[in-house]
Amino acid sequence: MDEIDRALIVATQGGLPLVARPYHTIGEQIGIAGEEVMRRMQALLNGGIIRRIGAVPNHYAIGWTANGMTVWDVVDDKVDQLGPLVGALPFVTHSYRRPRALPAWPYNLFAMVHGSSREECSAKALEIRAMLGDACRTNDILYSTRILKKTGLRIGA
């Protein structure tokens, strides 16, 4: 990562230009050759700094109108063993262990599930519940009702 990589990120974080030769257009914007843009983008991708390149859909617009953040209070000595199993369920799109914020927030395992209806999401939550068994003390599902912002990363120029 150097200043040119940073300029590349600033130039592309909002999206790729919709033109025939997008990498050359970016190169013109930041003052390097298109080949150099491609070489650096490939290096950023190989290094995991770019997770992927492609389309980011609005879930609602493509039919996933129920989006639930399922949250679980899993006993501390089981959460790291059960978390990967929950994450491996085919319908879970992200899963993390996070700190509790007691007393307001007892949950330490988060898993996102999606569906065309809340019934579909709660059926998926039941599968997670079954997998966690006695290790889970309490759980909840927080449905999103509005996207307030979805721009993604924005670092300063």
Added chain:
Amino acid sequence: MPELTAVDRQIIDNLQGEFPICERPYAEVAERLGISENELLQSLERLLADKVLTRFGPMYQIERMGGAFVLAALAVPETRYEEVTALVNALPQVAHNYRREHALNMWFVLATETQGGIAEAVARIERDTGLAVYAFPKEREFFVEMKLEARL
């Protein structure tokens, strides 16, 4: 919401990753999808304008650059919801923000270029809104693969 065409669905289902890095990447993808480069570019433009896609391009993992992502939440009084939304969304560090049904009714992701940027953004939101921010940094990532096929 606008109806999706067969081409739209193909784009959504095949283009959530692995967009090529080459001189004419749209031409390469278009050929794979059996459409023209122009048709692909026009479809992407329309899907973005209609907000079916929120973005088209690279997704950066800021943690690999020394930065941080943190999930955070607020309990916003209903009477102040619009005002607080505007204050929170005004920060460029707020990458996504969702309204959710819970006492903690606003959930957002902070993305900052440095580790210290998170505390700064949290302090700024607390000062601007007068509300306590609950921060939930990830302690472990068990799985991330945010790809959903078109269901319409």
